[in-house]
Amino acid sequence: MRIIRTRDYKQMSRDAANIISAQVILKPNSVLGLATGSSPIGAYEQLIRWYQKGDLNFSRVRTVNLDEYVGLGFDNHESYKRFMYDNLFSQINIDPANINIPNGCTSDPEEECRRYDGVLRTLGGIDLQLLGLGVNGHIGFNEPADIFAKGTHVVHLSESTIEANKRFFAKAEDVPRSAVTMGIFDIIQADRVLMVASGAGKAQAVKDAFFGPITPRVPASILQFHKDFTLVADEEALSLV
Ligand code: F6R
Numbered sequence: 484m485r486i487i488r489t490r491d492y493k494q495m496s497r498d499a500a501n502i503i504s505a506q507v508i509l510k511p512n513s514v515l516g517l518a519t520g521s522s523p524i525g526a527y528e529q530l531i532r533w534y535q536k537g538d539l540n541f542s543r544v545r546t547v548n549l550d551e552y553v554g555l556g557f558d559n560h561e562s563y564k565r566f567m568y569d570n571l572f573s574q575i576n577i578d579p580a581n582i583n584i585p586n587g588c589t590s591d592p593e594e595e596c597r598r599y600d601g602v603l604r605t606l607g608g609i610d611l612q613l614l615g616l617g618v619n620g621h622i623g624f625n626e627p628a629d630i631f632a633k634g635t636h637v638v639h640l641s642e643s644t645i646e647a648n649k650r651f652f653a654k655a656e657d658v659p660r661s662a663v664t665m666g667i668f669d670i671i672q673a674d675r676v677l678m679v680a681s682g683a684g685k686a687q688a689v690k691d692a693f694f695g696p697i698t699p700r701v702p703a704s705i706l707q708f709h710k711d712f713t714l715v716a717d718e719e720a721l722s723l724v
Contacts, residue, residue: 484693484706484707484709484712484713484714485712485714486713486714486716486721487713487715487716488716488717488721489715489716489717490717490718491717492681492682492717493525494717495525495679495681495715495716495717496524496526496529497525497526499526499613499677499679500525500526500527500533502611502677502713502715503515503526503611503613503677504530504533504539506675507539507540507541508539510610511540511543512543512544512545513544513610513611514544514545514546514607514608514609514610514611515544515545515546515547515609515610515611515612516549516611516614516665516670517546517547517548517613518548518549518613518615518623519549519550519566519567519570519615520615521615522615522616522679522680523613523615524570526613526679527570528570530575531574531575534575535574541575541576541577542576542577542578543581544577544581545606546582546583547583547584547602547603547606548563548584548585549614549623549664549665549670550563550585550623550662550663550664550665551564551584551585551586551587551662551663552587552659552661553587553637553659553661553662553663554587554588555587555588555659556586556587556588561652564584564587567582567584583599583606585635585663585664585665586598587659587663592637592663595635595663596634596635596637596663597635599635599663599665600635603665608673608674609672609673609674610673611673611674611675612670612675612676612677613679614670614676614677614678614679614703615678615679615680616678616680616685616688616689617643617644617647617688617703618643618644618647618684618685618687619641619688619701620688620691620701620702620703621641621702621703622667622678622702622703622706623664623665623666623670624638624644624664625664625666625667625670626638626639626640626644626702627641627699627700627701627702628699628700628702629699631666631668631702631705632666633666633667633668633669634665634666634668634669635663635664635666635669636663636664637661637662637663638661638663638664639660639661640658640659640660640662645658645660667702667705671706671708674711675712676706677712677713677715678703678706678712678713678715679715679716680716680717680720681716681717681719682717682720683720685716685719685720686720686721686722686724687723688701688703689714689716689720689723689724690723690724691704692704692706693706693714693724
């Protein structure tokens with residue numbers, strides 16, 4: 484495990500974008516595992532700037548997103564599909580055929596999980612997985628549980644996640660109660676894992692996940708085992724360690 488300590492969110496975002504862009508330069512057809520939420524937005528903005536300057540080319544990059552709310556589709560601004568187009572995909576030269584996001588608008592979420600695991604298999608694995616960290620230690624939407632979930636599955640969101648995510652919705656009742664997420668096994672199979680964490684609100688989760696025991700009660704703690712895991716976190720997120 485490698486920890487890169489940054490001054491603030493801006494520097495965290497720049498460092499993370501540097502790592503992602505190195506991946507794309509070294510392997511132009513990389514499979515990038517991508518996350519939504521506020522943590523990666525700054526990194527996406529930086530990648531867009533470098534693309535606009537002509538320094539990055541995403542034409543052969545393939546992507547897989549971690550998760551999607553059940554019931555939300557592209558026409559809903561809070562869907563993760565919409566988030567990805569608004570914050571990254573619509574502003575770079577990625578081929579839409581190379582974008583993979585779980586379909587939240589399916590009548591059969593279990594079948595969608597099987598389909599998505601098939602997509603992951605067909606891609607042949609993830610080269611670099613970008614992650615944020617939930618305040619309860621979740622990664623993707625793998626919530627604290629008794630076991631580490633393996634493949635893509637349907638989750639019922641915990642109260643703390645609904646509370647944390649309600650800021651994106653008009654009111655807490657609008658936050659979907661379930662989601663489709665890649666599993667822990669899918670995530671840790673990635674060749675490299677990069678997590679971004681910022682702000683005092685993440686300090687306890689960072690401490691529990693990376694300076695405590697490895698347990699499914701803190702899903703991110705499994706990353707302590709990963710052979711190439713980098714945490715880029717700002718001073719506030721590292722304030723308890
Ligand atoms: C998003 C995701 C989540 C977030 C986490 C942190 O695709 O999988 O695990 O990374 O909830 O969210 P933010 O960055 O908004 O604090």
